Amino acid sequence: MVQAAGLRKRFGDLVAVEDVSLSVRPGEIVGIVGPNGSGKTTTIRMLLDIIQPDEGEVSVFDAAISPAARERIGYLPEERGLYRTLRVIPNLLYLAELKGVSREQALRRSDQLLDRLGLEPHRNKKVQELSRGLGQLVQFAATLVHDPEFVVLDEPFSGLDPVNVRVMKDVVAELRTANVAIMFSTHQMSDVEELCDRILMIDNGRVVLDGLVTEIKRRFAGSEIFVACDQVPEGVDGVLEWRREGVGYVLRLSPGYAAEDMLRSLLDRGARIDRFELATPSLEQIFLQVVESRNA
Amino acid sequence: MHKTWLVARHEFSVTLGRLSYRIFAASVPVLAIVALIGFAVFEAVRSDNTAAEGASYATGEAESTYGYVDLTGGQDGPLFTDHQLQDDTRFVPYPDQERATQELLDGRIDRLFVFPAEYLQTGAVVEVRKERAGVVDIDGGGRTGALRGFVLENLFEGRVDPEEFERIRIPYRLVTVEVSETGTPAESDIDTGNALTFIVAGVLLLVSGFTASGYLLQGLTEEKENRIMEVLLSSIKPEHLMFGKLAGLGAASLLQIALWAVTAVAFLLVLNLIVELPFELNSEFIPSPGSLLTAFAYFLLGYALIGTLLAAIGAVTTNQRQAGNISAFVIVPAIAPMWFMITFLENPEGTVARVLSFIPFTAPVASLTRLSLGGMGGVEVILSLLSLAISVVIVVGLTARLFRAYLLAYGQQPSLGNLVRTLRGR
Numbered sequence: 001m002v003q004a005a006g007l008r009k010r011f012g013d014l015v016a017v018e019d020v021s022l023s024v025r026p027g028e029i030v031g032i033v034g035p036n037g038s039g040k041t042t043t044i045r046m047l048l049d050i051i052q053p054d055e056g057e058v059s060v061f062d063a064a065i066s067p068a069a070r071e072r073i074g075y076l077p078e079e080r081g082l083y084r085t086l087r088v089i090p091n092l093l094y095l096a097e098l099k100g101v102s103r104e105q106a107l108r109r110s111d112q113l114l115d116r117l118g119l120e121p122h123r124n125k126k127v128q129e130l131s132r133g134l135g136q137l138v139q140f141a142a143t144l145v146h147d148p149e150f151v152v153l154d155e156p157f158s159g160l161d162p163v164n165v166r167v168m169k170d171v172v173a174e175l176r177t178a179n180v181a182i183m184f185s186t187h188q189m190s191d192v193e194e195l196c197d198r199i200l201m202i203d204n205g206r207v208v209l210d211g212l213v214t215e216i217k218r219r220f221a222g223s224e225i226f227v228a229c230d231q232v233p234e235g236v237d238g239v240l241e242w243r244r245e246g247v248g249y250v251l252r253l254s255p256g257y258a259a260e261d262m263l264r265s266l267l268d269r270g271a272r273i274d275r276f277e278l279a280t281p282s283l284e285q286i287f288l289q290v291v292e293s294r295n296a
Numbered sequence: 297m298h299k300t301w302l303v304a305r306h307e308f309s310v311t312l313g314r315l316s317y318r319i320f321a322a323s324v325p326v327l328a329i330v331a332l333i334g335f336a337v338f339e340a341v342r343s344d345n346t347a348a349e350g351a352s353y354a355t356g357e358a359e360s361t362y363g364y365v366d367l368t369g370g371q372d373g374p375l376f377t378d379h380q381l382q383d384d385t386r387f388v389p390y391p392d393q394e395r396a397t398q399e400l401l402d403g404r405i406d407r408l409f410v411f412p413a414e415y416l417q418t419g420a421v422v423e424v425r426k427e428r429a430g431v432v433d434i435d436g437g438g439r440t441g442a443l444r445g446f447v448l449e450n451l452f453e454g455r456v457d458p459e460e461f462e463r464i465r466i467p468y469r470l471v472t473v474e475v476s477e478t479g480t481p482a483e484s485d486i487d488t489g490n491a492l493t494f495i496v497a498g499v500l501l502l503v504s505g506f507t508a509s510g511y512l513l514q515g516l517t518e519e520k521e522n523r524i525m526e527v528l529l530s531s532i533k534p535e536h537l538m539f540g541k542l543a544g545l546g547a548a549s550l551l552q553i554a555l556w557a558v559t560a561v562a563f564l565l566v567l568n569l570i571v572e573l574p575f576e577l578n579s580e581f582i583p584s585p586g587s588l589l590t591a592f593a594y595f596l597l598g599y600a601l602i603g604t605l606l607a608a609i610g611a612v613t614t615n616q617r618q619a620g621n622i623s624a625f626v627i628v629p630a631i632a633p634m635w636f637m638i639t640f641l642e643n644p645e646g647t648v649a650r651v652l653s654f655i656p657f658t659a660p661v662a663s664l665t666r667l668s669l670g671g672m673g674g675v676e677v678i679l680s681l682l683s684l685a686i687s688v689v690i691v692v693g694l695t696a697r698l699f700r701a702y703l704l705a706y707g708q709q710p711s712l713g714n715l716v717r718t719l720r721g722r
Contacts, residue, residue: 083524
């Protein structure tokens with residue numbers, strides 16, 4: 001549905017993005033992660049035709065991006081922006097009309113979104129009268145007011161309280177169910193783990209990791225297992241070292257020792273096991289590991 | 297095109313919602329209403345006074361009372377026997393100077409004039425006034441007017457033709473005719489209505505057009521500071537955004553001008569009902585379609601040039617203060633012809649005036665000024681408008697490049713080298 005191949009962009013002497021390729025399918029959430037200044041926003045701007053790539057191609061809805069295609073895209077930028085002296089509804093109507101939606105349709109959809117996001121009491125307030133969090137929800141409504149088929153969310157949850165984060169996440173989940181293609185950029189790896197099907201990690205303008213979240217985590221899992229039990233029995237073979245973690249233990253296995261051998265060995269020694277699984281690193285750990293290894 | 301229209305409509309309504317725009321637009325009608333009320337009150341007071349004077353005339357009262365002693369005598373008797381009420385001044389005859397002087401000292405008369413026996417030969421009239429009556433004679437003008445009327449009417453009215461008497465009263469009205477180098481009367485290609493049209497267009501360009509350009513600059517920098525620019529650019533091309541803004545703010549500016557024009561016409565019509573104007577409101581005040589079109593073209597192209605240049609400044613600057621400072625580089629050249637106003641008045645066809653009419657920055661104000669003075673030919677107008685139009689097309693193209701390159705450059709001031717590279721499309 002949305003594809004980019006070999007994107008390259010330089011600003012003066014700085015190469016902001018180099019050979020970035022990606023794809024987002026309907027009903028899929030792709031997380032774009034990376035350190036500050038890694039090229040995430042530049043990549044997003046090229047996808048949205050806000051800036052032109054020096055090299056590479058972007059296709060949206062299976063064709064080169066066109067004014068009609070732009071109308072089917074919703075964008076929540078990292079730097080939030082609304083007309084502060086205008087009221088909520090005129091803001092939404094204007095931005096919806098710029099996306100080709102009729103005024104009546106925009107008004108109807110605005111009402112639905114304001115109701116869904118709990119903003120109904122604020123519909124006639126000026127944006128400058130709203131708190132930062134409420135303003136962000138209004139911006140989120142503006143992103144969706146034209147019923148986009150491809151949504152790009154750049155740091156959508158920053159500055160929001162947990163209640164509003166939940167509301168926004170629920171709406172994002174509803175969008176995925178409605179077969180909307182979603183790309184979101186964030187620094188919060190827990191959000192990526194919770195929401196994304198796939199991730200694209202960018203560092204210094206290049207893609208350093210790309211794939212399904214489950215596959216990437218398995219790839220970085222290594223030779224550790226997590227066992228939820230009262231205690232690790234004495235004299236278990238194949239354990240190089242172990243440490244307590246939460247309700248159980250993380251065991252680092254000796255080279256050549258498989259997880260099923262360890263399970264058998266534990267059971268043979270009478271251990272009472274509530275949970276036994278590969279100890280996969282969090283995305284945050286993977287992120288740090290990848291960035292540090294590249295810097296090294 | 298549709299999105300350009302949406303932006304224009306949005307800018308138009310946002311501008312109309314600005315308090316500063318409303319105050320500015322309403323200032324002229326409010327001032328006109330206040331002035332009309334002032335005129336009406338003044339006229340009412342004046343007519344009351346006139347009525348009182350009419351009554352005082354009937355009862356022999358007046359605002360000022362001048363005494364006079366007529367010693368002219370002669371075969372036909374004294375010269376100054378009639379016309380003793382002149383406007384608000386009553387002339388009271390006294391048989392001798394001694395009694396009249398006493399009346400002056402007692403304050404029963406304000407001034408005393410003595411017409412000696414040899415008045416007709418010498419013209420001398422003696423004014424008697426109290427010692428230390430004041431260094432400055434604040435009623436000198438009124439005294440002279442009343443005395444002049446009193447003397448002229450007594451000497452000539454009824455003794456010469458009314459027309460002759462009018463010429464004695466007002467000896468001449470000066471009419472100037474210019475001649476060309478061949479000695480034939482020079483034809484003036486300007487009349488009152490057209491001259492007014494060009495003057496008004498020039499003033500409106502300076503006031504309203506520059507204000508709209510200022511709003512454009514303010515709106516752009518606000519959108520950059522508010523970060524809404526990125527949202528807008530995900531929906532609309534930068535050049536369409538720029539055209540929409542120019543059109544919307546231009547329309548708001550034209551609406552303001554229309555309001556002021558209607559106000560001016562209504563003001564004159566109502567004023568004409570209240571007071572007697574020193575000129576006649578006739579067809580001379582109606583401009584020709586050609587003049588209107590020319591003035592409109594200069595206004596529109598001038599606004600487009602200034603507005604686009606300010607939009608370029610808005611695109612490359614990072615905040616309103618910085619944008620405001622740099623905008624002086626555009627505004628100052630545009631109003632530069634005002635510095636040469638004396639030169640224009642002295643010779644609207646001179647070299648300075650001609651050169652300024654062809655420099656795009658100065659052309660609108662310079663040409664409108666020359667046109668109002670009747671010092672610009674048709675060919676010059678066409679060439680001047682053409683140079684202005686070409687420069688607008690070039691500036692719009694270059695500004696679109698800056699828009700594309702720098703609208704999202706928050707907090708980053710592009711270097712001069714980068715700007716030049718962008719303008720050259722590299």
